[in-house]
Amino acid sequence: MDIVSGNVGWIEVVCGPMFSGKSEELIRRLRRAKIARKRVQVFKPSIDNRYSDSDIVSHSAQRMGSESVSGAKDILAKLDWRTQVVGVDESNFFGPDLVDVAQQLADTGKQVIIAGLDTDYMGRAFQPMPELLALAESITKILAICMRCGNPAKHTQRLVESEDLIVVGAAGMYEARCRRCFEPGISKQEYFPFAQPKAVSEAT
Ligand code: ADP
Ligand code: ZN
Secondary structure: OOOOOOOOOEEEEEEEOOOOOHHHHHHHHHHHHHHOOOOEEEEEEOOOOOOOOOEEEOOOOOEEEOEEEOOHHHHHHHOOOOOOEEEEOOHHHOOOHHHHHHHHHHHOOOEEEEEEEOEOOOOOEOOOHHHHHHHOOEEEEOOEEOOOOOOEEOEEEEOOOOOOOOOOOOEOOEEEEOOOOOOOOEOOOOOOOOOHHHHHHHHO
């Protein structure tokens, strides 16, 4: 997104629940930066090796080569200072350190694009997203589709038993839910089909 012309740095944030398309959007923006012949580096947390150790991968199997880092400070250590665009996926795995790192990168002229969850499995704001949203030049919130009712979904529903804030997992362990269908914590996992067949039978 070209929100600023010239070589001034800035922070763009893409947030939303799991399955909302954050990684797809991050990949789309980074691809465009590469088309514009900008120097791009992409970072992902090494703890997140669900699909690949080296690539960021979306649930729709789009992928892009990236570097794994163990923490936010590692991004600075691995940065080639000629890089113009820095992409970071899964901000919630980095914690509060990511805020300073993002600011430092933007202050030194980099375009920083960060994707991550804005709420956790309890529906609470998920660090460091609140602070990143406040500091960013551009913010985009995207929604998924609720797996119970088909409405737009802002929540990440945990389906497995755990009270840990971070449990790395994808389909089967989490699903997207709307405000009405979300059960903070762990879902009871009954099967609720989408509402359309009921609406049809009521109409007849
Ligand atoms: P995120 O990074 O936000 O977890 P991804 O970019 O990895 O999301 O994946 C988004 C893709 O996931 C969608 O384009 C769609 O193909 C697929 N998908 C699976 N479940 C859902 C859902 N409940 N709502 C929307 N998209 C879904
Ligand atoms: Zn719903």
